[in-house]
Amino acid sequence: MAVEDAAPPVLVSAVGGYLDHLTVERGLAANTLTSYRRDLRRYLEFLADRGVASLGEVGADDVAEFLRRLREGDDDHPPLGLNSAGRAVVAVRGLHRFAQREGITSGDPASEVRPPAPPRRLPKAMSLDAVESLLDAVGSADDPRAMRDRALLELLYGTGARISEAIGLDVDDVGRLGGAADSADTTDGVDTDVTVVRFRGKGGKERLVPVGRFARTAIDAYLVRARPVLAASGRGVPALFLNARGGRLTRQGAWAVLRAAADRAGLSEVSPHTLRHSFATHLLDGGADVRVVQELLGHASVTTTQVYTLVTVDRLREVYAASHPRANAVR
Structure with a gap:
């Protein structure tokens, strides 16, 4: 040596x-x-x-x-x-x-000295305009696979689901609370017929997440008009999202759906996790409590979710710096 x-x-x-x-x-x-x-x-x-x-x-x-x-x-x-x-x-x-x-020394003086921690990488969130461009770039609304793709992407953004959770859904994991499937019940103008999905997250932990109107509309259209077409060539699998052969859509297949839509929309560096980050960030931007976002994302600890609050603080700082006449005084 x-x-x-x-x-x-x-x-x-x-x-x-x-x-x-x-x-x-x-x-x-x-x-x-x-x-x-x-x-x-x-x-x-x-x-x-x-x-x-x-x-x-x-x-x-x-x-x-x-x-x-x-x-x-x-x-x-x-x-x-x-x-x-x-x-x-x-x-x-x-x-x-x-x-x-090896008995060369009696103690370990280096045990308490930790390697320097790398800077925390904040998750990248898409703007709302970019999300809408992505969703609008799916393709023809009359094509069964395009309807599936729209439902998948709406679900990923509308619920913050991990891609493994989304493709692991069965049809029976999508349900309604507060009314029948064809109900139009409202209370003071608020729709009380809430669609929820049951996700199976890490460690087999299950959680129920509400689905917004846009994702619900896309999923309903897919279930009624597109999934039966895709299922016709399959073996009756219970999966919510099917591939062209009627089997369960794979992780690679879902990635391909997202990449194709991102390419058509002219967006780069978009991943399923980008949609998850965007879901959390947009909720916090809108005033959601961090513990509610924690439950929706299925995080075991709120500490994991709190990284998104740093994103929103940075965004607030940028808006303030660009808008306030005395913003240059901000440190």
């Missing part, structure tokens, strides 16, 4: 043993080993500069300082990005864990 000659032999031996362990017992790829070797060479240089002669002398403050040096750089090294610095910290943590396990 090529390391700095100035590094104490005990440190060089410990790192060599760790790299041999990664090579023989863990079978790490050659490129990964090369990166770890480079990261640990730099770590040995750092420890030698601090007068550390063995891994047993390393403290948590040494490891934390090494991470800081990685991010800020020094006279001999440029600053590292989050991914590169994170990989180096992972290598160092692995070295100290190995040393403790």
